[in-house]
Amino acid sequence: MKVGIYGAPYSGKTTVFRLLAGNQTENLGVAKIHDERIDFLSKMFNPKKTTYATIELVDLPGLSPELSRKDKNQILMKIQNVDAILWVIRAFEDESVPSYFSDPAKEGQYLRDELLVRDLEIAESNVEKLKNAKRKLSPSEELQLKALEKSLSVLNEGKFVKLADLNEEEKKILNSFSFFTLLESVIVVNLDEKSFRSHDYRGKEGIQRIANENNFSVIEVCGKLEMEINELEEDEKYEFLKDLGLTESGIERLSKVLYSSLGLISFFTAGEDEVKAWTIKRGTTFKEAAGKIHTDLERGFIRAEVVKFEDLKRLGSMKEIKANGLMRLEGKDSIVEDGDIVNVRFSV
Ligand SMILES: Nc1nc2c(ncn2[C@@H]2O[C@H](COP(=O)(O)OP(=O)(O)O)[C@@H](O)[C@H]2O)c(=O)[nH]1
Ligand SMILES: [Mg+2]
Structure with missing residues (x-):
């Protein structure tokens, strides 16, 4: 299971990536999925090895309106082979970090629209190709055309392909076009400490609307605070979180939401050699x-x-x-x- 981290420049993508995947410098990483049940089993069995569930992550370059179509496509190509998209939207105020959008909701709309534009292009060109074929289409091409036309019609309304009324066969057919708007997404809103404490920020409604339309989860994190928490010893960490009214850090929560949003669950094996979480689909x-x-x-x-x-x-x-x-x-x-x-x- 591979997840691409998608967003505008300076939204905190790399910060979130490093928090999830450990402090690493390359753009490919593995996120450990926090699970108290594994902690518990590990204490009980005292095994030589303890293995948590994981998800692969890819940190992507930022997408912004000023880039050329070609540059945008080059960035977007990198999400072509992921199973899900993690959006990072900037909602922290910090004058020392340049900002591309006046409002987090606008940033969210921009990110949504880039995915729609790209999928629309793919749907249009493939529908055209099939329609202009100067021969009789094969039965499988007929099916393809039907699925593509359904997709095109929802995309033309500004909606994600995942909202199209597609049966299982059509979904399978569409796999070969790797529509971004058919993938699962989780939206991470990167807040400053004040907004993180109050759960209130500019553009919240707009972001929630994008999420609701498409059935995405929204997670609030504070990248800066999370980095500080990361440096703390375990017991200090707990005190710190308690002060924020939390039992776990945003990143711990994020790793779990990411996992369940992808339809993943864990079963365990437990013994003296190893306690391990295994990832399966529901x-x-x-x-x-x-x-x-x-x-x-x-x-x-x-x-x-x-x-x-x-x-x-x-x-x-x-x-x-x-x-x-x-x-x-x-x-x-x-x-x-x-x-x-x-x-x-x-x-x-
Ligand atoms: N004040 C503040 N700065 C942050 C926060 N998250 C990230 N940054 C800073 O914003 C800058 C860009 O972050 P980065 O993760 O590299 O963004 P990317 O371009 O989306 O990968 C860095 O200087 C980070 O330290 C946050 O929650 N608050
Ligand atoms: Mg980055």
């Missing part, structure tokens, strides 16, 4: 999930022994779980739920 079966761990486990799958994390947390030990009959046996076609602790029985 709706994955136990057999498929076993394949994430090792192909042998999928091939030779017999059954899964499953314990709910919440049960283990409540009862405190595997022994108590067994004594209370709370270990389930699941077959290959049952669906894994978020927080399942899984032990796969297999034979190859």
Whole structure:
């Protein structure tokens, strides 16, 4: 799962990227998904290794109105191969940092419009190509044309392709055009400390509107504050956050929202060697999930022994779980739920 960080220059993209991916200098990174359940299991099993779920991140150059079409396209090309887009919108006041937009809502509208313009171009040119073909279209081309025309019609209304009335087959067909407005997005609003504390900033309604129209989550962070919090020791950090009325930092929250907005959940394996979170899409079966761990486990799958994390947390030990009959046996076609602790029985 790969997420592109998208926004205008000086909005805080690289700051957010470094906070999520660790203090690194390249533009490719891996974000650890914070999960108290993994912390808990790690304390309980005391394993040699603890592994959190992760998401890949790409930090992109900023997009701004003054760039040429060619330069813009070059930047946008870099989101072509991501699974989701993380928008960073500047809503902090700081005279020492240049600013491209007078208002965060305008910045959001600009970012939205650049995605729409690019998708409109793609839809138009491909519809034209198919319509101008001086021959009879094949059945699959007919389907393509229909899906593209549906997309074009919502784009012409200024709406994202994801709002088009598309069936599963049409969505699949559209994959080859990599429409940006078909991807999941999460909007990060980068606030100054004052606005972060008050949850109030200029342009909030406008940004919320863009998000609501397209079913995106909006997360408020304060890049500067987060960087300071990052430097603190664990217990100091907790005090600091408590003072802000929070139980976790914006970045911790962001990593989780990002994860769930992408339709991702975690199942766990836990033992003396390793406690690990495995990333799957909602709706994955136990057999498929076993394949994430090792192909042998999928091939030779017999059954899964499953314990709910919440049960283990409540009862405190595997022994108590067994004594209370709370270990389930699941077959290959049952669906894994978020927080399942899984032990796969297999034979190859
Ligand atoms: N005052 C303030 N400055 C910030 C904040 N977030 C980032 N900056 C500063 O803004 C400048 C641009 O940030 P950067 O992350 O490089 O933005 P990018 O161009 O979008 O990658 C840097 O000097 C940051 O230190 C914030 O929340 N408050
Ligand atoms: Mg940058």
